[in-house]
Amino acid sequence: MTIEISDKTYDEEFVKKVEDISGENFHKCMQCGTCSGGCPMIEHMDIPPRRIMILTHFGLKDEVICSKTAWICATCNACSVRCPRGIELTKVMEAIRQLTLRKNINYVEPSAISEETIADLPQIALVSCFRKHTS
Amino acid sequence: MKISYYPGCTLKTKAKNMDHPGIAALKALGVELVELPRWNCCGAVFSLADDDLLHLLAPVRDLIRVVEQGDNKLVVACSMCYNTLARANLLMQENSEKRHTINTFMEEERDYNGEVEVVHLLSFLRDEIGWEKIRESIKVPLKGLKIAPYYGCTLLRPQSVAIEPPEKRTLFKDLLETLGATVVDFPASNDCCSSYQILSNPDVGIEAVSKILESAESWGADAIVTSCPLCEYNLGKRQEDALKKHDTLKELPTFYFTQLLALALGLGAEVCKFELNYNGATRLMESKNFLTVV
Numbered sequence: 149m150t151i152e153i154s155d156k157t158y159d160e161e162f163v164k165k166v167e168d169i170s171g172e173n174f175h176k177c178m179q180c181g182t183c184s185g186g187c188p189m190i191e192h193m194d195i196p197p198r199r200i201m202i203l204t205h206f207g208l209k210d211e212v213i214c215s216k217t218a219w220i221c222a223t224c225n226a227c228s229v230r231c232p233r234g235i236e237l238t239k240v241m242e243a244i245r246q247l248t249l250r251k252n253i254n255y256v257e258p259s260a261i262s263e264e265t266i267a268d269l270p271q272i273a274l275v276s277c278f279r280k281h282t283s
Numbered sequence: 284m285k286i287s288y289y290p291g292c293t294l295k296t297k298a299k300n301m302d303h304p305g306i307a308a309l310k311a312l313g314v315e316l317v318e319l320p321r322w323n324c325c326g327a328v329f330s331l332a333d334d335d336l337l338h339l340l341a342p343v344r345d346l347i348r349v350v351e352q353g354d355n356k357l358v359v360a361c362s363m364c365y366n367t368l369a370r371a372n373l374l375m376q377e378n379s380e381k382r383h384t385i386n387t388f389m390e391e392e393r394d395y396n397g398e399v400e401v402v403h404l405l406s407f408l409r410d411e412i413g414w415e416k417i418r419e420s421i422k423v424p425l426k427g428l429k430i431a432p433y434y435g436c437t438l439l440r441p442q443s444v445a446i447e448p449p450e451k452r453t454l455f456k457d458l459l460e461t462l463g464a465t466v467v468d469f470p471a472s473n474d475c476c477s478s479y480q481i482l483s484n485p486d487v488g489i490e491a492v493s494k495i496l497e498s499a500e501s502w503g504a505d506a507i508v509t510s511c512p513l514c515e516y517n518l519g520k521r522q523e524d525a526l527k528k529h530d531t532l533k534e535l536p537t538f539y540f541t542q543l544l545a546l547a548l549g550l551g552a553e554v555c556k557f558e559l560n561y562n563g564a565t566r567l568m569e570s571k572n573f574l575t576v577v
């Protein structure tokens with residue numbers, strides 16, 4: 149996939165927001181791929197975590213926001229504990245999700261969950277899912 | 284000895300088979316787990332957004348309840364609650380700016396400065412009770428039971444709240460060996476079970492579950508033991524879906540560590556509540572004669 153990078157594609161506000169919400173300096177990513185290599189969800193992602201880091205660094209907002217990667221991430225922290233640059237990718241993923249959720253857009257719609265599912269699930273599944281996937 | 288105890292929402296409802304045997308086992312070992320008065324849901328996951336302090340109020344309130352009890356230690360059995368409470372506590376200890384904002388915002392509460400120590404029940408067993416004392420109290424050694432200890436994510440990550448160094452982990456192994464079981468140290472022991480993705484993206488969840496089951500089975504385990512009700516749900520109840528998808532997998536019972544502890548201490552099936560576990564938990568224990576001895 150070829151991606152055009154220029155002044156026109158750089159979304160400064162997006163970069164600033166991810167920096168602020170995550171509190172992480174993802175610009176120091178050296179693209180080693182350790183995060184992607186240890187990610188248990190990678191086969192279900194459209195863009196690997198390593199690539200999310202560089203796309204965010206280059207301010208390519210649409211690629212990052214429209215990717216399903218941050219929604220597939222299970223916040224398992226396997227990447228964060230292994231990153232040789234000490235980047236907490238889980239926080240970057242959270243910031244990316246927040247950019248959508250803070251617009252009042254839900255990834256999971258609580259009202260669409262069936263009564264049987266709610267009765268079946270342990271409370272921590274519902275609470276953690278709503279915390280990560282609803283606005 | 285009395286100690287403050289935080290059960291969390293799931294242990295009071297869906298995971299009574301983790302809560303009850305834990306309380307009973309500790310009682311048998313001379314420790315009274317005193318449920319925190321007026322505890323609230325901790326939020327299940329730690330807030331990762333740097334500008335979000337609102338979701339820290341719930342876990343911090345729980346920690347304030349501990350101080351109000353005149354206690355300085357809180358024992359937590361659920362791994363997700365442990366992770367959330369321990370991380371919130373760490374933030375209150377280390378980040379003076381956020382601590383100040385949170386304390387000021389919670390006008391009705393006393394100030395909290397991270398005075399409480401948040402301890403997982405597994406660490407408590409090792410550090411405060413000790414393997415020796417547990418070994419002396421065993422009535423039903425779990426001889427011949429091959430158990431795969433499943434840590435999952437929240438006991439070991441991030442490092443700041445890990446119950447032990449992930450690369451040198453022995454706690455689960457030491458406990459299970461103390462109970463007389465055979466430990467199957469399998470490679471997927473701290474892989475992710477998909478957590479809340481079981482609800483958001485069930486197919487992704489079932490694949491993660493299948494890989495963990497496959498790993499435990501190929502290393503010869505009779506069962507898996509966990510310390511998290513969401514891991515237990517995913518690996519236990521949702522195992523049905525994994526088995527349907529992969530015909531190479533076979534049924535593998537899942538247990539909470541509190542159940543195995545209570546069983547070995549001779550507290551019997553009534554306390555252990557194996558009927559609340561899924562897929563052949565009772566059957567396995569019966570086949571090993573652990574239920575008839577009592």
Ligand code: SF4
Nearest residue numbers: 177178180181183231
């Ligand atoms: S592990 Fe860290 S440095 Fe390496 S690619 Fe991932 S984020 Fe970048």
Ligand code: SF4
Nearest residue numbers: 187221222224225227
């Ligand atoms: S936290 Fe998310 S991105 Fe990182 S390894 Fe786990 S699932 Fe992958």
